[in-house]
Amino acid sequence: MKIEFFGAAGEVTGSCHILQAGGHKVLLDCGLIQGSRQDEARNRDPFPFEASDIDAVVLSHAHLDHCGRLPLLVRRGFRGRIFAQRASCELVAILLADAARLEERDAHYLSRKLGRNIKPLFTFEDGRGVVESLVPQPYATAFDVVPGVRATFRDAGHIMGSCVVEVHCQVGEQQRTVVFSGDLGQYDSPILRDPESAPRADAVLMESTYGDRRHRERSDTIEELGSIIRGAEGGNILIPAFAIGRSQEVLYQLGKHFEDWGLDRFRIFLDSPMAIETTEVYLRFAQLYDEEASRLRARNEKMPLLPNLTMSRKTEESMAINRIRSGAIVIAGSGMCNGGRIVHHLKHNLPFESTQVVILGYQARGSLGRRLVDGHERVRIHGQEVPVRGRVHTLGGLSAHGDQDDLARWYEGIGGRPPVWLVHGEEEARDAFAGYLAGRSGAQVNTPRPGDVLDLTAS
Numbered sequence: 001m002k003i004e005f006f007g008a009a010g011e012v013t014g015s016c017h018i019l020q021a022g023g024h025k026v027l028l029d030c031g032l033i034q035g036s037r038q039d040e041a042r043n044r045d046p047f048p049f050e051a052s053d054i055d056a057v058v059l060s061h062a063h064l065d066h067c068g069r070l071p072l073l074v075r076r077g078f079r080g081r082i083f084a085q086r087a088s089c090e091l092v093a094i095l096l097a098d099a100a101r102l103e104e105r106d107a108h109y110l111s112r113k114l115g116r117n118i119k120p121l122f123t124f125e126d127g128r129g130v131v132e133s134l135v136p137q138p139y140a141t142a143f144d145v146v147p148g149v150r151a152t153f154r155d156a157g158h159i160m161g162s163c164v165v166e167v168h169c170q171v172g173e174q175q176r177t178v179v180f181s182g183d184l185g186q187y188d189s190p191i192l193r194d195p196e197s198a199p200r201a202d203a204v205l206m207e208s209t210y211g212d213r214r215h216r217e218r219s220d221t222i223e224e225l226g227s228i229i230r231g232a233e234g235g236n237i238l239i240p241a242f243a244i245g246r247s248q249e250v251l252y253q254l255g256k257h258f259e260d261w262g263l264d265r266f267r268i269f270l271d272s273p274m275a276i277e278t279t280e281v282y283l284r285f286a287q288l289y290d291e292e293a294s295r296l297r298a299r300n301e302k303m304p305l306l307p308n309l310t311m312s313r314k315t316e317e318s319m320a321i322n323r324i325r326s327g328a329i330v331i332a333g334s335g336m337c338n339g340g341r342i343v344h345h346l347k348h349n350l351p352f353e354s355t356q357v358v359i360l361g362y363q364a365r366g367s368l369g370r371r372l373v374d375g376h377e378r379v380r381i382h383g384q385e386v387p388v389r390g391r392v393h394t395l396g397g398l399s400a401h402g403d404q405d406d407l408a409r410w411y412e413g414i415g416g417r418p419p420v421w422l423v424h425g426e427e428e429a430r431d432a433f434a435g436y437l438a439g440r441s442g443a444q445v446n447t448p449r450p451g452d453v454l455d456l457t458a459s
């Protein structure tokens, strides 16, 4: 039994590890590399294996950096099954359809601009191929992946349906267990349950995205959001948010604090078809909620608990929001304001002093969101100079990833202090976490590079 590190070894995106056991090859995730144009060009490189040689895929969760190269894998000849948690399967379908649409649009635009035919990385059809290969699985029930290899999903508390994957292999007389963390959420985050540790493991592959950081207390962020809303006098409040996870959390907080934040004086809009579809998945999988969310749901029967919420699917509905001058709270994508409907709302609202923009997530360099965070007095939107007269609030603390302390806590929940291989982190964060975990938990910590192999046959 061997695991070869291929993607997200020494970087955050492109999660992909190759498990070999009993003559079979199984991929743990097959994610997209995201970042600069140069980095993203690597997505088109050949895989270090024949796609048709892969027997199955086990998917940790529905984020593109974990599942975004599955359409390519299918297009290049993979014909096996893709195992994912039930809610994850539904989110993957939503996510890949949206990503394919953007890929096709960008390829079309570039082809016209460059005067040659640029092919999209993958198409809607390729995405369909993935969805048809998905095999939904529940949490906490072992299933057969290939002969001699079984897996069990546990809740990773990162987004709905996210998994810690336990892989059990028969090696001679012995059973060996490798635990793959996927992406781990924060403890005590809303809606989702806490990340669950595996009972035992012979080796642990774990993420280290925020291995060098401590997050701001979530409650401080929520309190600040509340005071912005309570203190709003006239004007609109714009909240850029990612479609999967963040949008649902914002709705949840608005529902939970409906009375104390005086939300009945607003009209609330969820203005993103993808976020709307995702919210419907979150509502359908209520059996996966944590205690507080279950209680709220039982009390109100239906979440989000917002009588004044409008879900704007159609473009015309979105455009109509722009005629509202005051009293609207608009949640729209993209989360970094570099595309999507939020850009139109910013263009219409930034020139007014009464406007408030609430930035909840990380804004990458070069994005419109980053320019707002950096306090630019004018920004360029759709080729037009737009004055920024409204207020921009930057709130941290709502990360879907656990911080240093969360990560170590999750590891310490696994019996026997098994050796660790750190993946899914920039080198700096990963190295800092390696030192932290070794010191705090006495773990033996490895920091693999692409091509390195973890061999569990011998020991």
Ligand SMILES: [Zn+2]
Binding pocket: 061, 063, 066, 158, 183
């Ligand atoms: Zn993720």
